Amino acid sequence: MDGAAPRGDEHDLGPDDAFPSRREVHGKERRPWRRRLVVALVLVLALGGAGAAWATWHLNANITKVDVSQAVGTDRPTQAPQARGAVNILLVGSDTREGDGNDAIGKVVEDPGQHSDTNLLVHLSKDRTWATVVSIPRDSMTKAPPECSPKAPKDQWVTRQWNHNYKIGGIGCLIRTLEGNTGVRVDHYAVVDFRGFQSMVDALDGVKVCTSEPIDDRESGLRLSAGTHTLKGKQALAYVRTRKSVGDGSDLGRIQRQQAFLSSIAQKATSSKLLFQPTALFGFLDAATKSLTTDPDFGLGTMKDLAESVRGIGLDKIEFVTVPNESYAPDPNRVQWQPSADVIWEAFREDHRLGEKPSASASPSPTASPLTVSPADVSVDVRNGAGVSGLASQAGAALEVQGFTVAGTGNGESRTGTLVEYSAGQEEAARTVAAAFPGATLEEATGLGKTVRVTLGAGSKNVVEVENRTGTQALPKQPVKAPTPAPTPTPTIEARAADADICSASS
Template identity: 55%
Template sequence: MVALLVFGMAGTYAKLNGNIDRLDISAWVGKDRPTPSGNVDSGPLNILLMGSDVRQGAGNEEYGSGDWEPGQHSDTNILMHISGDRESVTMVSIPRDSMVPSPPESGGEGCNGDIPEEQWEVRQWNKNFNLGGPGCVIRTLEGNTDIFINHFAVVDFSGFKGMVDALGGVPVCTPVAIDDPQAEFTLAAGRHTLNGEQALGYVRTRKSVGDGSDIGRIKRQQAFLSSVAQQATDSKLLLRPDKLLRFLGAATSSLQMDEDFGLGPMKTIAESVKGIGVDKIQFVTVPTEAYPEDDNRVQWAPAADQLWEAIRTDQDISKPAPKPSHSDTTPLTVSPDEIRVEVVNNSGVVGLAKQALEGLRVQGFVDPTSSNGTGFSDGVVIEHSPDKADSARTVAAAFPGATLKPVSDMGERVRVILGKGAPAVAEVPNRLGDEPLPKPTVTTTPSVGGIETRKADQDLCS
């Protein structure tokens, strides 16, 4: 199934290899690159998929000249991470409006990947393709994430349409009617099966739906790709040589790839992931926040660091870390009503601290307070003055698995810092009163938690 998402890696049709436009990007990626952690034969593998909005060439001209934003751009950028055990795939969408440090232009020849990163300039993500093609995009991604990109593929409008038509159309679901003049696309609300031309309009639609943001468009694109995976599985594409050949022909006829990514490596990768089903493919968007200098742009939020770390270390962000348990059996010596507790929400999940306060109050902790933190962390850390260690132990009993951290100048307070994966408040052995603990309504996923994912087997209307 995953073979489709890397443009038909299962194919042994050598004649298709000549269709692919090969690009040497060495002049743009520079020499200071991350260390690869895998290759086509084994280990984690990272492939950057880009959609080009080029308006030249057969099948591309009818979408206008692009005079409002001259040159090629890559509005769709997806990092495909194939796990080292070849049992799952994570597709990371990078918003086109992200403002990120990027290699500066040099001598009118596009971005220069050899310029040290401390001299980079902040630039909108999709401008990098315009300035230096796939090489500049890859150098920018590697420099900001320390993730090595093993291979890349670029597909244009015509190739996209051809692949959808080769599948016999792709089902979509829209809760509202769409009328987008710029994408030249209209669609009534409900479920539809789109041909290639319609599907291109659907995934390009942005300003006329919802809040008009690129983030909203990314969610529709992820739902569409999920549907592609489901459709390919239902139609048994890989078992139909005639349909597979049409699909591969459409893909390779409008495809640009690196010089080392031929049909041989594609087949190797396909064979290693042939057991992966749609339930093992997940989509995620790089977490963003408002860009202070321009309301129409975004910047990567601190939670993005957690996502990139997961990709770097080959973690599956859909698998929560095991919940910790309280193992300290020493009797508690300080009653809850003798402790001043401050709860800090460092999880990025709204309402988590307030929920914790209610769980503490019903057990006798007097007037605990809360605030929002300025960063992101994992688990629960309990800070306390060295002479308040016994008070901190009582508080820790309410948060199984919490880490105790002595801090000078804390005074009488015991501070609870809730990070991603923080457990719900538990019952303290020496609690006061018998009012039941409130049922948790807010949760946060452990490890890379707080980052929303979409599984490819989800219903397309969800």
């Protein structure tokens, strides 16, 4: 339980197939077939044209399902209203040597056990028009729950190497660590081992790679001249795992090669006639599902539904990025995330593409429709996150004259802008509160009960009248102003499109 996947995880994988609809398989679809194929980098495996009942049952039975909800815990992030419908899938590749096809890879003497050597978080947009895949370096040093405890509060978390979370507590611990450090909720997970990776590459009849320098790796036996090559199972696995003998020998360099490889898989899958051949497609899916471990809700049916919903995404709308990182001072062989990493996590939480500011319509407007809850029925807790004395109490007074009950005021976490938080079921009450704070962001939280919490940060606007206020007393003067936030340039996150030339950014 604790999330320990019986078979281990995949290795470098994340994506890998595209699945045509029944109409496409029979050639009756007029739209360009490339656009109509399901993008496999989500590793969302659908039955497609091989749709016999027996095949469906067989493929679904191949998948190992592990419930890790207890290991993940209950204090999980909630989706922002504008992101509801978006999907986040954690794809993990492990270095397990257990099981047929994995035991021939070779033992790791210095650090035995299963590790999540490849970690990909896939975000599928709410409108299913784009996807972003972020690679998390295996050597990242982040806060993590002690002994992978599902109940340990975050102020008790310890610093630990990323891929050891899986070793200690399995996929459940890895998900809890990811969610706690990013605020991004993981909806599903999928794990594939070495054997599964090799089988899927072989089912595609090999995948093309491009290397700018010769590779001679003694550990894996991989030898390649500079240039392009089509690699099959064992060679492909060796290529995506090779680290010390290529480039600077770092895991970061390996991530670049893995992203290029995944792009190549997506390109091969969407151009391969294999996807129009039911027998070959079934063989591919059979190979993939035999080495797949997922959460109980991520069975073949869910995968097929999700695959159908993303069939319109083109390769140019799929981007690969790596968590921005820097050397970890206590150990230069490890890395730590840079503050700019939150640009990625914020984009996932709020469902917008990297480098794009969400449009005004992306966030629900408090006044988009008539307010349905009277201020007299709302309890508000006001927090000052702007660092200016008196801001919270001033806002509280302006709320009270409109009929709100102010449960308390005080200091809150430093932030920019106004955040209105509410528990499930209190959406309409929160909308009434947010109407008093121009530009406020609404966000669901836990543990607030019927109280709505407002945190005022730098750049917050003073309280205004709401349309359904009670009483006629004028709002008190509000001389205290939140400071103007210092302009901070948005960090540039380098991204690789799935349709990019495989020889670009190669080793």
